[in-house]
Amino acid sequence: MRPEHRDRAKIDAARRVTERYFEDAAARGDDYLEGVLNDTLYHEQRRLERENPSDAKTRAELAFYQGIRRELLQLQGSDLRSLLDRVTRRFSDEIVGNFDERVYQLTTTVVPAGLSVLLSAASPRQLLSGSLRQRLGEHLQIQGAVDQVRKLLEKGTLIVVPTHSSHLDSIVLGYAVYLMGMPPLLYGAGLNLFTNPLTSFFMHNLGAYRVDRKKSAALYKDVLKEYASVSLELGYSNLFFPGGTRSRSGAVEQKLKKGLLGTGLEAYVNNLRAKRENPNLYVVPCTISYKLVLEAETLIDDYLKEIGKSRYIIEDDEFSKPRKVLKFLSNIMSLDSRIVITFSAPLDIVGNRVDGEGRSLDARGRAVDPFSYVARGGEPVHDEQRDNQYTNELSEAIVAAFRRDNVVMSTHVVGHASMALLKQKNPELDLYRLLRTGGELPSLEISELAEQVDRVIAALRDNPSGPRLGRELDQGDARMIIDDALRYFGTYHTQPAAIRRGSRFVHQHRNLLLYYGNRLNAYDLGRRLGGAYVQAA
């Protein structure tokens, strides 16, 4: 974001949030503002209690909130407003951060090259070779509505909404966007990405702003959302992960968080009100598919531990260990792996399809004016209840796109098929015991597994609403697919998910098999395959 825009966005976001609270206070009385401040203090206090008390940043924050608390006890009326204003501005300052413009300009030119090194695990010397881009192309496959997405940039502002399985997603997508010749996407990244030595470098180029997931106060979330909205209005395309966090189970997201998603509609109405030249917002669903996921082990463990409970925030996973990340990358690169990014057909803010010219279309392909959805008596208006429902409809359209454009790979099919067979052979075991013990037999006959793989693939092919099949599934027979998956399962993870011994498939790390198999959860395989089926929870 350009520096003058950044400052403006920072100020506007804080101002709009406080103004909205002031409006509410006008209707509900000043007690309301006091309640908001107390709620914020409470959440911040609790968060800070868990931080290291000798840390300078923590001390400064504690001092700030103690000051606010002291004043709150003495003040009322209009002074409450200035307190709220101070807290809000502190949040917006934190979110936007203090970027050094010189660093920003440096990263804009250097980072894509740096990322190339990371992705190809190549030596810096190779950077100079002209074939680098081509080599990278071998590992990163970008497909789907690429041309349309590029074209829509001229017609309005984009919100790219990808599936989320790894911290690498934002980097990989950032790189894809660079290859497509598009400007960086603005992105709210977790603080851990800023402290991670490998990625802090990239975050700036992605136009990242800081999101502290540990801050749970409603006021903080309001400022975050408002910042996203202001940046969209300034014409900066954004990247939102609509699932909220990385998928713990490995499944493609089927429920989305509506908060951030709804800012697109807000920005659209504001654009119309301000009579901006290109008011349209386009939502671009996108799937990122990996044969192996960097953090798979931690994610599935967290999922199994936390089913039914509130999940914790993972801070210490594979991603925080640079050596692990490099091992992951160089391993999958040496296997000629592909990370497949698929852009789905772009949508408008209520979930209608959009054509190449940026026009919204109804389900029968007839042009629709998106303005009509937010118009009342010829004027664009906000309506919270209506807009929430529009966002629900948009979210349903995104979920359908994920299901349709998810690229299924050998590891997913073999994970699914092997777990289904294990479940079938051990009907008396619940999922947890099955995962721990593996049941009666330590291995499966590969011929039997191959039959199940064929059944799964046939059922997926038969499904009119997706998914896409990866290259190796389209070309290879079941045994080749199993071999391919075993090659991947044998690399990178601490313990291979499975290995081959003669004609047997030895399942070793069943949590991982479950994790990769869960990628197929959205396709109703239970009904399609009868009893030969398993999925968690």
Next chain:
Amino acid sequence: MTDETVGVIGAGSWGTTLAKVLGENGRRTLLWSRRSELCQEINATRRNEVYLPGIDLPTTVEATHDLERVSASAQLLLLVVPSHGLRQIAYELGDHVSGEHVIVHATKGIEQESFKRMSEVLREETCVRKIGVLSGPNLARELALGQPTGTLIASRYDEVFRRCHATLHNGYFRVYWGEDVVGAEVGGAFKNIVSLASGIATGLGFGDNTRALLVTRGISEMARLGMTMGANILTFAGMAGIGDVVATCFSSLSRNHQVGLRLARGESLAEIQGGMNMVAEGVKTSKAVHSFALRKGIELPIVRAVHRVLYEGQDVQSAVRELMATPTGAEFLVSLPS
């Protein structure tokens, strides 16, 4: 918005009745029918003698066969057409509507082959998002005579209810609101099957105990089906569930009840349908529901019995014997959300 024009699409007995209510509430109402001679008759005589004989319509109601004019004049559209015709009309309407329109349908049926609900069909055929369903104990003729009743408007959008309430609610017609579109649609479609079964019971000379048994177990089946489709079970205890079932099962005015009655007297389905100028939705709905339940493995004994009588040539006596021979168990197979 207080003086908005309302469009009613479909000039059958229920559409004409709703137009009459709107007109009496002082709304300018455009009543659409594909048949221009019917429109002329309504405008000339202020009556719709074919579908609502003997009832005078207020001067605020104007009949037209120009769909484009209706959607240009009115943002609130009530769609009151038989379920088998809804997709076609929705498609035509799709040429004229925008995101600003509100469409509320009052069609109690399910699309035959696809098993899609009417709101799903509307979503596929138009760009409109603000969609709702009107359903309740609403026998057209009683409402047309100004006898007190109520109805449910179910929609995800508050605005849909607000606008329907502002235009429809009055001293004899109470308009309630709910969010459960699926429940309202399943209730409205399913009650026609129960009504048909109840007609058979009446025709066989059974009394109130039998009808009450059918009604109660019918609602139980309705809820079982609805919940697999994502409905809220409480909807079936409301206007669009029990309210509608009671009205149609105990009324001789109900078409579905009539069909059941005549089946019990030994007439064939073909004979009965040949002599009716109105559609008994239960005849088609029982077929659609029966095949859906088979596919999904849902146990619906009353639906199965009605299906056997209508489509498998079973005589009503043995259908009743079979129904009474199905095993009983716990009354509630579902528990209320805590």
